[in-house]
Amino acid sequence: MSRTMTSHRMNALRLAVFAVVMLAAGGALATSPAAGAGQDFPTAPPAPGPAPKLSVPTPFAQTLPNGLQVISVLRSGLPLVTAQLVLRSGGEMDPPQLAGLAYLTANLLTKGAAGKTAPQIAAAAETLGGSLTAAAGWDESAVGITVTTPKLAQALGLLAEVVRQPDFSVDELKRAQAQAVDDLRLMLSRPTALASLAASRGVFGDGAYGHSRSGTPSSIARISRADVQQLHAQLYRPDNAILILTGDITPAQAQQLAQASFGDWQKPSTPLPRRPVGATASRAPALLLIDQHGAGQAGVVAAHAAPPRNSADYYVGSVANGVLGGSYSARLNEEIRIKRGLSYGANSRLQSLGDAGMWLASAQTKNPSAPQVVDLMLGQFKRLGSTKVDAQELAARKATLIGGYGRSLETTAGLAQQVGELAVYGVKLDEIGKYIAQVQAVTPKQIEAYAHKHLDADGSKVVVVGDAAQFGDAIRKAHPQAVLLESTALDLDSPSLQPTTGASTTR
Numbered sequence: 001m002s003r004t005m006t007s008h009r010m011n012a013l014r015l016a017v018f019a020v021v022m023l024a025a026g027g028a029l030a031t032s033p034a035a036g037a038g039q040d041f042p043t044a045p046p047a048p049g050p051a052p053k054l055s056v057p058t059p060f061a062q063t064l065p066n067g068l069q070v071i072s073v074l075r076s077g078l079p080l081v082t083a084q085l086v087l088r089s090g091g092e093m094d095p096p097q098l099a100g101l102a103y104l105t106a107n108l109l110t111k112g113a114a115g116k117t118a119p120q121i122a123a124a125a126e127t128l129g130g131s132l133t134a135a136a137g138w139d140e141s142a143v144g145i146t147v148t149t150p151k152l153a154q155a156l157g158l159l160a161e162v163v164r165q166p167d168f169s170v171d172e173l174k175r176a177q178a179q180a181v182d183d184l185r186l187m188l189s190r191p192t193a194l195a196s197l198a199a200s201r202g203v204f205g206d207g208a209y210g211h212s213r214s215g216t217p218s219s220i221a222r223i224s225r226a227d228v229q230q231l232h233a234q235l236y237r238p239d240n241a242i243l244i245l246t247g248d249i250t251p252a253q254a255q256q257l258a259q260a261s262f263g264d265w266q267k268p269s270t271p272l273p274r275r276p277v278g279a280t281a282s283r284a285p286a287l288l289l290i291d292q293h294g295a296g297q298a299g300v301v302a303a304h305a306a307p308p309r310n311s312a313d314y315y316v317g318s319v320a321n322g323v324l325g326g327s328y329s330a331r332l333n334e335e336i337r338i339k340r341g342l343s344y345g346a347n348s349r350l351q352s353l354g355d356a357g358m359w360l361a362s363a364q365t366k367n368p369s370a371p372q373v374v375d376l377m378l379g380q381f382k383r384l385g386s387t388k389v390d391a392q393e394l395a396a397r398k399a400t401l402i403g404g405y406g407r408s409l410e411t412t413a414g415l416a417q418q419v420g421e422l423a424v425y426g427v428k429l430d431e432i433g434k435y436i437a438q439v440q441a442v443t444p445k446q447i448e449a450y451a452h453k454h455l456d457a458d459g460s461k462v463v464v465v466g467d468a469a470q471f472g473d474a475i476r477k478a479h480p481q482a483v484l485l486e487s488t489a490l491d492l493d494s495p496s497l498q499p500t501t502g503a504s505t506t507r
Contacts, residue, residue: 054433056433057074057433059432060254062254064259065263067241067267068241069243070258071242073245073246073247074247079150081247082245083155083243084420086420087140087142088140090136091211092275092276093208094211098223099493101223102231103136103214105141105228105231105232106135106143107135107136107176108172109162110132110134110143112166112169112172114162114165118172125145128151129151130147139354139424152257153260153261156261160261168232170225180220181217181220184214184215184220191465194292195465196463197212198290199303199360199463202282202284202285203282205281205283207278208277209278209358210280211492237268238265239272242420244419245257247415278353278356284496285483287462288464288485289472289485290463290465291466292467293487295367297466298364298365298366300365300370301462302361302378302461304359304461305454306356306358306359310427311352313446315442316450321359323389323397324348324380324384326348326400332361332376333346333347335380342365342372342376343369343373345363346377367470367471374479381451381455382455385448385453388444402435402440405439472484
C-alpha cells in the first residue's frame with residue numbers, strides 16, 4: 001500500500017471519528033440544561049467599579065541659591081531613584097527657519113561631554129545600572145536616569161556633566177543631522193503624520209507651536225554648531241531648570257545631592273530670552289487636501305484650538321477628549337472603525353501647552369473613504385457640544401482615564417514625568433494626588449459646555465493627505481472651500497504651507 005493511500009485513509013478515519021463526537025456532543029448540548037439552557041449570558045461588559053484610592057506623597061520643593069529648583073517625592077520600599085534635569089524651554093524657542101534646534105541640542109547632550117565620548121558616556125551610565133535619556137518637547141527639555149539609591153550621587157555627577165559641559169562636536173552634529181533628516185523623510189512619507197504636522201500649522205499659525213518640533217529636512221540642514229552652542233548658552237542655566245528626584249530619597253538628601261552636583265552652576269547675568277507667543281492667526285486653509293500621488297491610503301486629521309495647560313477647564317477637557325477619542329471604545333473609533341470598518345483605528349488627543357493648546361483627531365483610511373471620514377470626524381466634534389453624554393458612557397471614559405493615570409505613577413520615572421509637567425506649567429504640585437477627584441467631578445453639562453465653547457465647527461482645521469485623484473473631487477463638492485496642494489511642493493517651514501515664490505502649487 002502506498003504512503004499516500006495510507007495517509008488518505010487515516011484522514012478519512014479521523015473525520016469519521018470527529019463527526020461521531022460532534023453528533024454526540026450536539027445531542028448533549030441540545031438536551032442538557034447544564035450546557036446553557038435557561039442561562040442568560042451578558043451582552044455588554046460589566047459596569048466600571050469604584051475608582052481606586054490614590055496615595056501619592058505631596059512633592060517637596062526647594063530652591064538652591066543659584067535658582068535651581070529641586071523637587072523630590074519620597075517613595076520608599078525599593079532602593080531606586082529617578083533623576084531628571086528639566087529645562088523650562090523646548091521647541092517653542094526654536095528661532096525662525098531653524099525648526100528642530102532645541103530637539104537637536106537635547107539629542108547631542110549625551111553624544112559627548114566633559115571629555116567623554118558618546119560610547120564612554122553610555123558605558124558610564126551602564127556601569128551605574130542605568131541609561132541616560134535626553135529629549136526636547138514643547139515647553140521643556142529633559143535629561144534623565146534611573147539608578148539604585150547607592151549610585152545616585154555618581155549618576156547626578158554624570159547628569160551634571162552632560163547638561164553643563166556638552167562638547168557639541170562637529171562630527172556628532174553631522175551624524176545627528178543625517179539621522180534626523182532620514183527620520184523626517186520617513187515620517188513625512190506617512191499620510192497621517194504629514195496631515196498632523198500640517199494641521200498643527202493650521203491651528204497655531206506662525207506662533208511658537210506651529211512649526212515641526214523635530215524640524216524639517218531643510219531646517220535641520222541649516223543648523224550650525226554655533227546655533228546649537230548659542231541655544232545651550234541661552235537656555236541651559238540653573239534659573240531655568242528643575243531637578244526632579246523621585247523614589248527612595250528624602251528632601252534633605254535631595255537638597256544635599258543637588259548642591260553637590262549643581263551648586264556651583266553659575267547663573268548668567270543676562271536675562272532669559274523672552275518666550276514667544278505660542279499661537280497666532282492662521283494663514284492655512286480651513287480644509288486642506290495634500291496630494292501624495294500613489295499613496296496607498298489617506299490620512300485624515302481634524303484639529304482645533306484648545307485652552308492651555310493651566311486652564312481651569314483642564315480636567316473637563318481631558319474627560320471630553322476621553323469621550324471623543326481617547327480610547328478604543330470612544331466615539332471616534334466606535335463610529336469610524338467598529339460600526340463602519342473604515343479604519344484600523346481612529347482617535348483623538350488633547351495637547352495642552354504653555355499658552356495654547358490643540359485638539360487633534362486622526363484616522364487612516366482607504367483613499368475613496370476619506371470624504372466619509374472627514375464628515376464623521378466633524379460630526380463627532382459637533383455632537384460633543386450639542387448632546388449630553390450619558391452616565392454609563394461617562395463612567396467608562398473616566399475609568400479609562402483614571403486607570404491610565406494610575407499606571408503612569410507605578411514607576412519612579414513615570415512619577416518624575418508627572419511631577420515635571422506640573423512644575424513646568426506652574427500647576428500646584430499637590431495636584432498630583434487630586435487627579436482622580438478632579439476627573440470624577442466632571443459632569444455631562446460641563447463637557448457639553450466646554451465642547452460648545454472650544455470645538456465649534458467654524459474653527460476646525462481639516463487636512464487630508466493621500467492620492468487626491470481618489471477623493472479630491474468628492475471632498476471639494478461637499479466642501480467647496482477646500483484647497484489642494486501637491487505634497488512635493490509643500491513648504492513645511494511656511495505658516496501658509498505654500499512657497500512664497502515660484503509656480504503655483506494649487507489646483
